[in-house]
Amino acid sequence: xxxxKNLTAEYALRxxxxxxxxxxxxxxxxxxxxxxxxxxxxxxxxLDLIGQARAFLTYAGELEGRGRTEDDLAFQRxxxxxRNNLMVEQPNGDYAHTMLRQFFVSAFHYYFFSELxxxxxTTLAALAEKSLKEVTYHLRHSSEWIIRFGDGTPESNLRxxxxxxxxxxxxxxxxxxxxxxxxxxKAGIAVDMTVVYANWxxxxxxxxxxxxxxxxxxxxxxxxxxxxxxSEHLGHLLSEMQVLPRSFPGVEW
Amino acid sequence: MQAxxxxxxxAQFQAKIDRxxxxxxxxxxxxxxxxxxxxxxxxHAHSEVVGMLPEGNWITRAPSLxxxxxxxxxxxxxxxxxxxxxxxxxTLGISREQMLDDLLSGKAKYSSIFNYPTLTWADIGAIxxxxxxxAIINQTALAKCSYGPYARAMVRICKEENFHHKxxxxxxxxxxxxTAEQKAMAQDAxxxxxxxxxxxxxxxxxxxxxxxxxxxxxxxxxxxxxLRTRFxxxxxxxxxxxxxxxxxxxxxxxEQTRSYEFGEINWEEFFNVIKGNGICNKERLMARKxxxxxxxxxxxxxxxxxxxxxxxxxxA
Ligand SMILES: [Fe+2]
Ligand SMILES: [Fe+2]
Numbered sequence: 001x002x003x004x005k006n007l008t009a010e011y012a013l014r015x016x017x018x019x020x021x022x023x024x025x026x027x028x029x030x031x032x033x034x035x036x037x038x039x040x041x042x043x044x045x046x047l048d049l050i051g052q053a054r055a056f057l058t059y060a061g062e063l064e065g066r067g068r069t070e071d072d073l074a075f076q077r078x079x080x081x082x083r084n085n086l087m088v089e090q091p092n093g094d095y096a097h098t099m100l101r102q103f104f105v106s107a108f109h110y111y112f113f114s115e116l117x118x119x120x121x122t123t124l125a126a127l128a129e130k131s132l133k134e135v136t137y138h139l140r141h142s143s144e145w146i147i148r149f150g151d152g153t154p155e156s157n158l159r160x161x162x163x164x165x166x167x168x169x170x171x172x173x174x175x176x177x178x179x180x181x182x183x184x185x186k187a188g189i190a191v192d193m194t195v196v197y198a199n200w201x202x203x204x205x206x207x208x209x210x211x212x213x214x215x216x217x218x219x220x221x222x223x224x225x226x227x228x229x230x231s232e233h234l235g236h237l238l239s240e241m242q243v244l245p246r247s248f249p250g251v252e253w
Numbered sequence: 254m255q256a257x258x259x260x261x262x263x264a265q266f267q268a269k270i271d272r273x274x275x276x277x278x279x280x281x282x283x284x285x286x287x288x289x290x291x292x293x294x295x296x297h298a299h300s301e302v303v304g305m306l307p308e309g310n311w312i313t314r315a316p317s318l319x320x321x322x323x324x325x326x327x328x329x330x331x332x333x334x335x336x337x338x339x340x341x342x343x344t345l346g347i348s349r350e351q352m353l354d355d356l357l358s359g360k361a362k363y364s365s366i367f368n369y370p371t372l373t374w375a376d377i378g379a380i381x382x383x384x385x386x387x388a389i390i391n392q393t394a395l396a397k398c399s400y401g402p403y404a405r406a407m408v409r410i411c412k413e414e415n416f417h418h419k420x421x422x423x424x425x426x427x428x429x430x431x432t433a434e435q436k437a438m439a440q441d442a443x444x445x446x447x448x449x450x451x452x453x454x455x456x457x458x459x460x461x462x463x464x465x466x467x468x469x470x471x472x473x474x475x476x477x478x479x480l481r482t483r484f485x486x487x488x489x490x491x492x493x494x495x496x497x498x499x500x501x502x503x504x505x506x507x508e509q510t511r512s513y514e515f516g517e518i519n520w521e522e523f524f525n526v527i528k529g530n531g532i533c534n535k536e537r538l539m540a541r542k543x544x545x546x547x548x549x550x551x552x553x554x555x556x557x558x559x560x561x562x563x564x565x566x567x568x569a
Contacts, residue, residue, distance in 0.1 A: 020318075027321070030309030030328055032540060034548025036302060036336055043329040046312075050322045057318075071317045095551045151561065152554030159550070244316035244374055251431050253316035253374070253424075 007180050008121060008189055009063035010083070013073070014226060016056030017084035019131075020074060021234070022105055023049030024241050025092055034095055041141060045102070048134040055127050075245035079235045085225040087170040089234040096149055096159035100167055103142035103207070108174045109135040111199040115191035124189065143207045150211025160213060172221025175200075180226075270471050275401040278344035286470055287345050289463065290400050292361075293472070294342040295352045300364035301335035303356075303537050307371040308380060316374055323420050324377060330413045337410065341402040357542050365523070366449050368531030375428055375435075375442035381421015383450040383488065389414045390484045391454065399471040422491065429495040436496075443492065444500045451515075452523045454481040460520075485513045 026046035033039035057070040068076075087105055092098045113135060116128035149156040175193045184190030201215075208215050224230065244253070257265075263283050269276070276282055305328050312328065315321035339349050355361035366384055371377065389411060396407035428439040455461060455477040467473040475483075485504075492499050503516030526534070 023321075024313060027309075027312040027325065030312050030325075031302075031305035032309075032544045034544065034551035036332055036339075038548075038551075039305065040329055040332040040336065043325050043332065047322060047325040047329065050318060050325065054318045054322070074318055075316075095548070148555050148558040149551075152558040153550070155550050156554030156557075240313050243314055248316075248432070248434065251435060252427060253320055 004183070004187055004189070005063050005065075007184055008124070009060045010180055011184055011190055012056045012060035012063065012124065014083040014085075016053045016060055016070075016073070017082050018088050018105075018225075019049040019056065020053035021082070021084040021237065022088035022101075023047075023053060024237055025088065025090075026098075026102075028092055029098065038095075042098075045138050045141070048131075048138070052127075052131050052134070055130075059123055059127065071245065075242045079230055079238055080228040082228060082230065082234060082238070083226055084230075084234075085170070085176070086173040086222060086231055087167065089231060089237060090167060090170060091233055093163065093166070094159060095145075096156065096163040097166065099142050099145040099149065100160065100163040102138065103146050104167065104171055104204070105174065106135050106138040106142050107200050107203045107207075108196065110139045111196045111203070112191060114199075115196055119191070120188035139203075146207055146213075147211040150208070150213040157212070160211070164213065164216065168216050168219050169222050173223045173225050176223045176226050178226060267469070270399050270469075273471075274399075275404065276399050277401045285466070286472075289467060289470075289472065290403065291342060291345050291347050294338055294345070294403055295347070295355065296362050296364075298335045298338035298342060298352065299356045299361055300367065301331045301338065303363040303367045303541065304384075305331050305335075306537055306540055307367055307369070307533070308377060310371045311374060311377050314374070315377075320424070327381065327417050327420065330417065334410050334413070337406050338403075341406045344402045353545070357538070357545060359529075359538065362527070363537075364453060365526045365531065366453050367537060368526050368534045369445065369449050370532050372445075373438050373442060375425065375438040376446065378421045378424030378428065378439065379442040379446040381417050381419075382425055382491070383421070383446050384453065385414050385417040385421060386488060387450045387453040387484050389418060390480050390487070394474050394480060397471075397474050422495075425497065426495045429497065440497060443497045447500050448518065448522075449526075451481055451484070451518055452526075454478075454484065456520070456523070457518075482512055485515055489513055 023046045026042050026049065029039070029042045029046075031039060033042055053074070054070045057073045061068040061070065061073055087101060090097075090101055109131070113128040113132040117125055117132060119125040119128065146160070149160045151157075175197045177193045181190050181193065185192060205215055262281060266276075266281065266283060266286075276286075308324065308328050308331070312321065312324055315324050339352060342352060343349060352361065356363065371380070392407045392411050392414060396404050396411060398404050398407075425439045425442070428435040458464065458476045458478045461477055464473060464476060468476075489499055489504065501516045503514070505514055506512075507514050525531070529535070
């Protein structure tokens, strides 16, 4: 029972870290968006993701039972201890990169949370249900931009192709699983990533088709997030995010 | 129908205002009234949007997830205010593109307070408490202005500003309960933001060129100095309440008027920052220009796609 609890803690950490890192990335856009409406949309999505991070990290801390809060987990861990996937830590790039990353992750989130709603862990199920409502909007918003860019101007199409080239290789890491997933799947707690992947791929193919874009075939997938093997980008993101709590240990904000 | 002279029309307009009636977008108004409102409203909208930059500067470094979420929500509100006021200004017959062009060319202004830098986390508290606090005083007055769309926008916006004000104060109150370093951080923010906040109410009454006309039209209901005093009266006790010192040696309470008397504002600094010599004037405008330029292809793609879709729908 206690072993299962520890595995579930690790599982919640992955979910929380992924939302946290993407929320942090989107926060960098604030005030610099291409139009005011997008500035507002990005802060809105970032806010949802930070909310998810808080809920899943709090739960991870509770399960872990060492008294760590959402903030301890967010601000006092080093990059090797972060469990987010490699996609969300990728830099914002231009708006094509930001929206493609968002689309890949939101589609993943949508089908992942749809499955997690059925979890036997009632807390995870409840958090998934709340998150699902939020990511439904994220997915619609980002899908629309992918279609506009793909089928917009020659320049926007070219920028999409470049973004696909940069980001598609990290899509596999969103579905990466290991023994933890297998154990939790048997217990009815975790989701079956093969199901999530199949749904995700159908969605990507359909949106790409509308956008006159092609899904890459035989792309080598770079993985490592769940083992804490990240790209070099994460360390810089964390050093910025964690600067105050690290500089003033033990104080309240 | 007999044509009436411009003079008669203006007299009727003034009579309407004097009766306390609200002017709506479709109503006749003197060209000068329209121009003044466009100037004020667009400047207000630009301030909401440019104001996202100094606060956005700390989103990625907010010291807790709760603070990060609250700050994101605040900045999102400010963007919403900008959007809402741009829409209100469009009722006067100017497009958002034109307003944006005027901002980027430097023709239109935004509140000078945002040309000061946010250097520490305490500045986020100071902005919420002092800058939003000053904005509330201004906007509560504007909520009673004679132009309906502006007045209604202010009513809606003030509710959110009150929340920002409370959150900012809470940030500083928390710091003032903290370590010596945190207290110093809060006091330093107070020292840097106090005077610029007083400047937000504009030049002193003796030096305010637009005031008479705007008062006559009930666009302005109170003078700059009246509003400034109201702000000081409301804010000084709040500062004392959490142990912050107001950086003004001349500040004293007048029992007779039941109001604070305060020192002379550094008007040279005020006019300098307006002229573009604040620490961040260049950065703020450059950030807006860069966002606009780098967003050009995004807007073009959206337009091209919308056209394609319309053609397809028409053919179907
Ligand atoms: Fe505002
Ligand atoms: Fe505000």
